[in-house]
Amino acid sequence: xxxxxxxxxxxxxxxxxxxxxxxxxxxxxxxxxxxxxxxxxxxxxxxxxxxxxxxxxxxxxxxxxxxxxxxxxxxxxxxxxxxxxxxxxxxxxxxxxxxxxxxxxxxxxxxxxxxxxxxxxxxxxxxxxxxxxxxxxxxxxxxxxxxxxxxxxxxxxxxxxxxxxxxxxxxxxxxxxxxxxxxxxxxxxxxxxxxxxxxxxxxxxxxxxxxxxxxxxxxxxxxxxxxxxxxxxxxxxxxxxxxxxxxxxxxxxxxxxxxxxxxxxxxxxxxxxxxxxxxxxxxxxxxxxxxxxxxxxxxxxxxxxxxxxxxxxxxxxxxxxxxxxxxxxxxxx
Amino acid sequence: xxxxxxxxxxxxxxxxxxxxxxxxxxxxxxxxxxxxxxxxxxxxxxxxxxxxxxxxxxxxxxxxxxxxxxxxxxxxxxxxxxxxxxxxxxxxxxxxxxxxxxxxxxxxxxxxxxxxxxxxxxxxxxxxxxxxxxxxxxxxxxxxxxxxxxxxxxxxxxxxxxxxxxxxxxxxxxxxxxxxxxxxxxxxxxxxxxxxxxxxxxxxxxxxxxxxxxxxxxxxxxxxxxxxxxxxxxxxxxxxxxxxxxxxxxxxxxxxxxxxxxxxxxxxxxxxxxxxxxxxxxxxxxxxxxxxxxxxxxxxxxxxxxxxxxxxxxxxxxxxxxxxxxxxxxxxx
DNA sequence: GTGAAAGCGCTAACAG
DNA sequence: CTGTTAGCGCTTTCAC
Numbered sequence: 001x002x003x004x005x006x007x008x009x010x011x012x013x014x015x016x017x018x019x020x021x022x023x024x025x026x027x028x029x030x031x032x033x034x035x036x037x038x039x040x041x042x043x044x045x046x047x048x049x050x051x052x053x054x055x056x057x058x059x060x061x062x063x064x065x066x067x068x069x070x071x072x073x074x075x076x077x078x079x080x081x082x083x084x085x086x087x088x089x090x091x092x093x094x095x096x097x098x099x100x101x102x103x104x105x106x107x108x109x110x111x112x113x114x115x116x117x118x119x120x121x122x123x124x125x126x127x128x129x130x131x132x133x134x135x136x137x138x139x140x141x142x143x144x145x146x147x148x149x150x151x152x153x154x155x156x157x158x159x160x161x162x163x164x165x166x167x168x169x170x171x172x173x174x175x176x177x178x179x180x181x182x183x184x185x186x187x188x189x190x191x192x193x194x195x196x197x198x199x200x201x202x203x204x205x206x207x208x209x210x211x212x213x214x215x216x217x218x219x220x221x222x223x224x225x226x227x228x229x230x231x232x233x234x235x236x237x238x239x240x241x242x243x244x245x246x247x248x249x250x251x252x253x254x255x256x257x258x259x260x261x262x263x264x265x266x267x268x269x270x271x272x273x274x275x276x277x278x279x280x281x282x283x284x285x286x287x288x289x290x291x292x293x294x295x296x297x298x299x300x301x302x303x304x305x306x307x308x309x310x311x312x313x314x315x316x317x318x319x320x321x322x323x324x325x326x327x328x329x330x331x332x333x
Numbered sequence: 334x335x336x337x338x339x340x341x342x343x344x345x346x347x348x349x350x351x352x353x354x355x356x357x358x359x360x361x362x363x364x365x366x367x368x369x370x371x372x373x374x375x376x377x378x379x380x381x382x383x384x385x386x387x388x389x390x391x392x393x394x395x396x397x398x399x400x401x402x403x404x405x406x407x408x409x410x411x412x413x414x415x416x417x418x419x420x421x422x423x424x425x426x427x428x429x430x431x432x433x434x435x436x437x438x439x440x441x442x443x444x445x446x447x448x449x450x451x452x453x454x455x456x457x458x459x460x461x462x463x464x465x466x467x468x469x470x471x472x473x474x475x476x477x478x479x480x481x482x483x484x485x486x487x488x489x490x491x492x493x494x495x496x497x498x499x500x501x502x503x504x505x506x507x508x509x510x511x512x513x514x515x516x517x518x519x520x521x522x523x524x525x526x527x528x529x530x531x532x533x534x535x536x537x538x539x540x541x542x543x544x545x546x547x548x549x550x551x552x553x554x555x556x557x558x559x560x561x562x563x564x565x566x567x568x569x570x571x572x573x574x575x576x577x578x579x580x581x582x583x584x585x586x587x588x589x590x591x592x593x594x595x596x597x598x599x600x601x602x603x604x605x606x607x608x609x610x611x612x613x614x615x616x617x618x619x620x621x622x623x624x625x626x627x628x629x630x631x632x633x634x635x636x637x638x639x640x641x642x643x644x645x646x647x648x649x650x651x652x653x654x655x656x657x658x659x660x661x662x663x664x665x666x
Numbered sequence: 667g668t669g670a671a672a673g674c675g676c677t678a679a680c681a682g
Numbered sequence: 683c684t685g686t687t688a689g690c691g692c693t694t695t696c697a698c
Contacts, residue, residue: 018685023677031683052452054396055675057387058690065451074416074612079406086406086433095451097398098431111674118386118398118428138352202624226616253616260618279407283559283586283616285593338693351669356693364667388691391674669698674691681686 015043067115067123076278084299105131144309148302151194160302162293164326168202184244188224229254243271249280272331286330348376400448400456409611417632477642481635484527493635495626495657502533562587575602582613601609605664619663
């Protein structure tokens with residue numbers, strides 16, 4: 001019951017050629033006569049030969065595997081990106097080693113090193129924050145890295161994002177245009193996150209443009225969970241907020257449900273706009289108006305960009321900004 | 334700018350020992366004097382040596398990597414399992430190569446072969462159906478396989494599941510107890526799926542026990558998507574169904590929303606019970622009553638079982654059946 | 667307790 | 683167009 005052990009050598013002997021020739025056939029090298037190629041292919045098929053990717057990786061120093069660091073596969077925002085990543089990876093014949101990081105720097109550094117020891121050809125990182133420690137480890141690794149849906153304030157690492165600031169500003173504009181002036185901004189931690197920071201800037205810019213005084217009290221830093229969304233409603237109501245711009249869909253759904261449970265009607269008495277347009281936005285009633293970043297595409301483009309870097313192709317730009325849409329639904333007027 | 338090239342040989346030379354000794358230290362082999370071990374460790378740290386897992390894999394024929402075949406990471410049911418899998422894998426120092434299969438047999442076989450060529454030490458398969466073709470490929474591979482949340486009618490492959498039949502029967506019982514007798518059963522395809530088949534058996538058993546005649550027309554085979562859930566409502570209403578047992582949460586949410594949009598109140602005029610207790614069940618209003626399989630645990634236990642098989646440990650049983658709960662919420666009376 | 671040496675299965679020059 | 687020959691970096695006997 002041992003594992004398959006048909007090697008390139010067996011194929012070579014059986015086909016009466018050298019292993020180099022077999023290797024050429026397997027790697028679709030052009031320099032093989034059509035007849036020998038056919039012969040080799042026939043033997044490969046008959047012996048059910050499957051090239052050993054590990055041996056290949058050792059000899060060629062390319063593993064056709066990329067590491068993907070994800071905070072949590074269970075989060076729809078990230079899993080949507082992951083799906084885009086995997087599809088493009090498959091298209092380019094790469095496999096993906098997925099590793100959950102729980103957004104903990106400690107964990108992330110460990111995961112990164114583990115991925116590097118596996119000799120991945122490249123890495124895609126998803127998260128919200130990149131700490132200096134992680135950043136250094138990435139640079140030192142000399143392995144291509146692309147940040148998917150993640151900002152790097154140093155702008156040294158390749159990344160794919162939307163323009164969070166403008167998007168959030170537009171979202172806030174919509175709320176303002178509907179007559180609100182005591183608008184809550186619901187965000188995750190603002191510590192070290194270029195990400196949430198940009199959104200906050202957008203929120204502030206919109207207020208400023210409309211001549212509304214920015215009030216720190218209207219910025220709520222909470223964990224990005226459904227429960228936290230439910231709970232924050234109490235505070236918003238107490239603070240007489242009549243609308244909210246939310247950075248996370250799960251939080252927004254929690255808010256919608258808490259509001260409904262309290263008998264507050266949306267959008268009549270309270271308007272909400274969220275940021276990721278994940279499936280969830282359409283599963284609630286009312287459906288959520290949302291900034292609509294192209295989630296799948298952010299993943300897909302990240303992976304495509306990574307292939308280019310890995311193959312040392314010319315890349316037009318290091319930081320790609322994808323367009324987003326605004327999806328107007330029933331949580332705003 | 335080449336990748337790191339500190340090898341075991343460099344460490345050996347620098348520490349004044351042989352590579353065999355370094356290898357022993359790295360692999361925590363006991364037969365090394367404490368002092369030399371310390372010396373080697375110091376050099377490893379100083380040189381920032383990181384063992385090359387690929388070379389290791391080639392030499393030892395163990396890659397400490399397992400393949401995970403998943404229909405779609407974006408599906409909360411499967412991503413919850415995946416999370417459990419990854420956590421336990423990490424605990425046992427395995428990495429995970431994740432591959433989306435879209436439930437297409439063609440794709441699955443391709444993915445399986447690809448995984449095998451990468452020399453994974455084991456495979457975890459998620460899906461609903463195992464076709465003969467896939468089944469054969471798995472057996473032939475001589476690589477340990479565990480099915481997570483997936484039934485294999487031949488009972489040859491190790492698997493972790495709940496008792497779908499009894500669970501569905503219980504769910505149907507609840508509906509029946511509430512006075513319904515024209516109950517719809519909403520399922521994915523029944524073709525080749527031990528999975529849905531068991532559920533159907535449970536549904537039928539409950540009806541029979543209650544003396545309700547089974548009516549084929551009440552079984553709706555639809556795609557397991559939100560949209561399909563929305564659409565099926567029209568038919569249910571036309572058929573005067575007053576309750577439904579649903580195998581998929583997304584479908585159930587679609588149904589709830591369609592019913593609400595039609596002004597049908599839940600649970601007063603229509604009761605629904607769903608099967609996976611994913612996050613979604615609590616994000617809707619009303620919240621969904623659901624069979625509650627321990628999603629994370631199914632993944633975790635699958636991975637644990639796989640480690641045992643890979644390490645050739647004694648396993649008590651090949652097919653593990655985990656307990657489930659019933660989560661009574663507002664979509665039933 | 668430690669070292670020498672033989673591979674693991676493949677790719678990649680380099681010849682021819 | 684094809685074969686020869688070195689390794690890739692590590693584990694694993696087998697001696698000592």
